[in-house]
Amino acid sequence: MPTPKIFVDACFGKETPYTPVWMMRQAGRYLPEYMAVRAQAGNFLNLCHNPEMACEVTLQPIDIVGVDAAILFSDILVIPDEMGMDLSFVKGEGPKFSDPITNESDIDKLIGGEEAASKLTYVYDTIKLIKTKLAEDKALIGFTGSPWTLATYMIEGQGTKTYNICKKMMYSNPELLHKILAKVTEVVKLYMEKQIQSGIDVVQIFDSWAAAIEPNKYDEFSWKYMVEIAEYLKEKYPQTPIIMFPKGVPAFLDKVYGNFDVFGVDWSTPMELAREKLGDKYVLQGNMEPCRLYSKEATTEAVEDIQSVMQGKRHIFNLGHGILPDVPVEHAKHFINECHRVSKK
């Protein structure tokens, strides 16, 4: 019998001895051990491309803060990079693509489908290496950005506050945006399939920029593509749980549909509301406001509140978005311990 993984059981809504917990962006700059490996790598993309180093930073939060699942160390933007867009990380400014997509011939030039997914070998090698080292009772989460979130970077060329270039396309040339989204969706399906074949236990689809889309258009431009990916994977790999994380869409909760297992609740959505609307159909993950990690008292208060709503049923603890780089490691550990303490049966 293989050792059970509490995290995977919880994703399927099974009873577990306590509620498992992990933190979005848990492998990152708040850990001095991460900074040391990153310095050794020279730059962020080298770190993503090097399976030994990526494996090391993936495992750090398991050993240092005691989370129940590791998340593969990589970035969502390696996908457009391997589709032929030239990605770089400019110090202090974040990701940049030198030639953003503006027209149909730019889309036609992108490498698609199997060819693009096959170029991400360093990710698959990293997964295989992690699986040789990760304790058997811990889960490994693989991930992708949603087609919409990826497209925002491919069209804007970088992070954006206004999304004006993608939204201009959304309202004035929606067919062009759909063409990008469809091409990215095909790559993501095969990419996630290869992550599963390489050994990941759980899939998370990050739609970090969901809130940029008006609620009436959210299904058309983002959710339906996420559901298409989930349905493709579920049909072939029903034993691999899928977590959907659309950030900041409380107005869409009534319309959520699709074949997946866990709905990631962001910190702006009250857990009660998510439980009322979705709790019977999906396991819920979340949702402490990440800045509460600056105070141990504020952390304990939120963990107790979330526990009183979810009562250890059909729930996975997490933050409502990523941990910030200046959070003391001690406080991150406190969050994990408190989640385990309040939910222990």
Ligand code: 1CP
């Ligand atoms: O070391 C550094 O300075 C680079 C910072 C960094 C890190 C640690 C980037 C650049 N990416 C990552 C790792 C990363 N990215 C992970 C690793 C696993 C973990 O969570 O521990 C994951 C899951 C991501 C996913 C990611 N990248 C998302 C979705 C998740 C989210 O936080 O919403 C997004 C939007 C990105 C784009 C990206 N990559 C890096 C930065 C600084 C950004 C955001 C830029 C922006 O704000 O637009």
